Amino acid sequence: xxxADVRGFSSLSExxxxxxxxxxxxxxxxxxxxTIFELNGTxxxxxxxxxxxxxxxxxxxxxxxxxxxxxxxxxxxGMAMVTGREHLHLGAGVATGEAFVGNVGEGxxxxxxxxxxxxNVAARLQGLAAEGxxxxxxxxxxxxxxxxxxxxxxxxELKGKSQPVPARVIQAW
Numbered sequence: 001x002x003x004a005d006v007r008g009f010s011s012l013s014e015x016x017x018x019x020x021x022x023x024x025x026x027x028x029x030x031x032x033x034x035t036i037f038e039l040n041g042t043x044x045x046x047x048x049x050x051x052x053x054x055x056x057x058x059x060x061x062x063x064x065x066x067x068x069x070x071x072x073x074x075x076x077x078g079m080a081m082v083t084g085r086e087h088l089h090l091g092a093g094v095a096t097g098e099a100f101v102g103n104v105g106e107g108x109x110x111x112x113x114x115x116x117x118x119x120n121v122a123a124r125l126q127g128l129a130a131e132g133x134x135x136x137x138x139x140x141x142x143x144x145x146x147x148x149x150x151x152x153x154x155x156x157e158l159k160g161k162s163q164p165v166p167a168r169v170i171q172a173w
Contacts, residue, residue, distance in 0.1 A: 001099065001114060001122035002041070002068045004032060004075050006049035007089040007131050024088050025049065028079060035074045039067040044113050050126070051075070054114045057101040065143035068094045069170060072134040076172035080132065091133050092172075093125025096140040124158040125167060134170040141168040 006012070006028065013021050025046075032051040036043045040059060044052040053071065056064030072092035079090050097118030103110045125135040136144070141151060151168040158165050 001095050001097075001119050002036075002051075002053045002055070002072055002092065003094075003123050003126035004051045004072060004090055004092040005126050005129075007091055009049040009088075012088075027082070028075075028088055028090075031078045032075050035071050035078070039071045039074075041067060041071055045111075052114075052119075052123075054099070054101065057099075057114070063143075065094070065096045065140045066147075068096075069134060069136060069140065069144050069147075073170065073172045076132055076134065080173060089131040091126060091129030091131055091135075093122045093127070093129055093135045094140050095119075095122035095125060095137040096143065097121075097137075120160060121158065121165065124160070125156070125165075128156055128158075132172045134172060135167045136170055138166045138168065144170070 029046055033043050036053045040061065041053045041055045042057065044054060055068045061067065072094055076090045076092060079088050095118045099114040099116035099118050101114045103112050104115060105111050121137060129135045148170050151170050154167050154169060155164040156167050
């Protein structure tokens with residue numbers, strides 16, 4: 001699971017005209033979608049100033065944690081390189097685990113999405129990531145440790161979790 005989110009979005013929305021805020025979000029969404037698709041991920045949805053994606057379903061791939069981390073870093077780096085009207089500050093969270101992937105809802109309103117603890121953990125990690133950081137669970141880190149051998153470890157208190165969650169900090173640049 002991958003979540004990427006804009007830092008300081010409420011302040012930005014307060015300072016800029018709505019059309020400019022929308023233009024910046026559209027750039028972020030386009031960059032995110034292109035990156036996720038290029039790495040064979042599934043773009044689940046845009047949620048306000050966030051992007052939710054998953055890797056490993058519906059197509060099973062052994063390297064889905066690496067692809068999720070690569071996507072997160074590419075999105076963050078891509079936005080950091082932008083100057084002017086489209087620039088946004090981003091952080092991301094990636095978690096690896098089992099989730100229900102399919103349609104939820106009933107009747108005429110359904111949504112194809114991922115549901116489960118791993119989704120919540122990735123979203124919470126994203127919320128705690130500073131600009132330019134990708135916070136990853138230990139399970140994700142084990143799959144990418146050779147690429148980021150010195151990633152600092154943090155014990156994080158995540159809303160809804162009874163115990164601290166160990167995570168690693170991977171810098172986007």
